[in-house]
Amino acid sequence: MKMGMALAFVMAFMEVAMAQQIGEFHVHKQGSLPLPAVSLETVPHAEASIPLGASKMGGAADLPHGMPWPMRPPYADAQIKLEHYRSLIGATLSKAGIAPDWMAPDEGRHFVEEQRRIEKEVVEGTLALLPKEQADEMRPLLESQTTYTPERAREEARDPILQAQMVGKSFPLSFIAQLDLGTLSAQPGFDPDLPNNGRLMLFYDLLETPPGWEPSSRVGFRLIWDDTPAADLIRASVPATLSEVQYREKLVLKPALIVPHSVVTPISPSVKAWDANLLDQASSQQFGEGPYWSYMAWLSRFGSSDEPGRANHQLGGWPQPQQNGMQARAQLASNGVSAGTADAYDSSEAKEILKGAADWKLVLQVGVDEAVGLRGGAYYVLMRRDDLLARRFDQAWVVHQSD
Template sequence: MRWFRRRSAQDVVAPKPPVEPVGGGPLTPELLAEAAARYLSPEAQATFRSLAQPSLRLSSALDPGAVVGRLGGAAMLAPQAEWPTWQGRGLEVVAVLDLARLPRLDSLLLPATGWLTFFYDATEQSAWGFDPAQRDAWRVVYCVDAEARSAPDGTETFPEVALSAVEELTAPDPFEDALKGLHNAERDGLFALGDVLPPVSEPAHRIGGWPDLVQNSMWLGAQLASNGIFVGGPEGYQNPRVPGLEAGARDWRLLLQIDSDDDAAMMWGDVGRLYFLIREEDLSSRAFDRCWFEFQCG
């Protein structure tokens, strides 16, 4: 069983009476300011609001002219590229993005042209992202001159769901490591704030911004696991190499979040989510093969 570093028994917040959200639609700077003003000190409000990040929210495309990618379907690969495999079987395509059609995000500067195909061992769902030995169980392939490629025999193909994108503001989950400095004095306010922010509609597919967590903050785990430290138990976080690696957790960004989605016949564990992560430097150098991954479910 995976050990979740942050949400131990003492982290669980006692149930509280229902509260009225500040709004029912997408998060806006005004709604974020209103919610923060209810529960946080002026200094904490400024910190929390400064952490808000834009994202691209992906949803089923109703207009064919607005399609920026899709769930499932064929891969987009270079003519001579080999299909990614793991333990002798082909990886499944979970998403494809047409970068030329994506709106630009200043906080996540993706290439202006080309294709990204996201692969995962989706049939077995064998990898969670905490074991360095499983780093080939997912793959992100960037290609400029690409052609559609059907999956090899024995590899599942998910139904295609065309996706459109709109910009959406995101705020950090109360369990995010970025908020650890506020936990001592503002802990109750942070969790109350999380309760009144507009709920995220599902399925929640997203590019950039803060992830919609199912479990714990993932940045440090990705930093350690990508550097060869097993973080499926508490001993990984006690490794003597951690102090030298910890600062690098701030370099990671959410590249793509894929939710469970009935239309695409995607169920990640118990209604979980897949997260593909990338370092700033790897994004700048187009080193998508260095992406890390996390799978969280309830």
């Protein structure tokens, strides 16, 4: 079911269908009720015919005179990222007998031999678990995944090689979207916490996709509010580094106009404002049975933010999460605590910091959109309400989620 269903229909569905499916219930917090939002439908459009300052995705950003294209500095944990990419590059190149160029000759030969030994052990161990006839049939397929031609190895290693080269350098952020808040504020469902003038612009490092749980990721995105009159804007030139780079995905999205629609968004149990005890997972006796699972089945009918062919972008409202814990990750990472492991949440420092996780709210959701070139999961732009009201947009945090 598309997000663009009418308010009356959603509310009626909530009151009637849910009551029939799981019995009468109520949500204790006012904040846990369905929230209005603005769904952002994209329509591919020629860049030249999109007015300056209009709501759009992709193409080039409309910037004030003198404002440079947003760049990120080198990542603070560039060495850790470099080692990660080198492990991917080395494993790929070794399948063709190629030693990584950062290793000394003897080290490189030993590395390739060891990698090939490990690959062979994995293949033989897997085949040993199968009946002989099936193992003989599977052997060519498995061996083709461990033995590459030099051309195939270099092609598959191309992207991590590029990423390894760039994590320690300054790099331009990709332009994702600009939203004309003056126009959108007249749309029912517009979040009143947002400014009702100017433009909101999102830039993001599509090359690195910085993890939302790492404090170092802050430099990899930029949410900008600018109230320069449209007549004083210029359509900036996209940096050649973005437009000419060879990468598996385009780092410059295709231009599209944004068409707003008023919607109502249902709350997910993973959102911190959730407070419906009768619908908690613990209240269901078995998997798939009980009030919680009935609610989840109903919720799934709205679709997900990574589903092709639907409006996956929205301004305000409840997010459509693909995973749990986006608010907790934003709270920890923005306070300097890496939240990439379960243990990170157990320290006394983390527990104290996590008390403020519920303060984070969705400002903007950007999901899968094949037409503009977004394919890998969804991007959730979050802010603390106090920061939003104080127009501290530099305090925004972006969490990327992908199933």
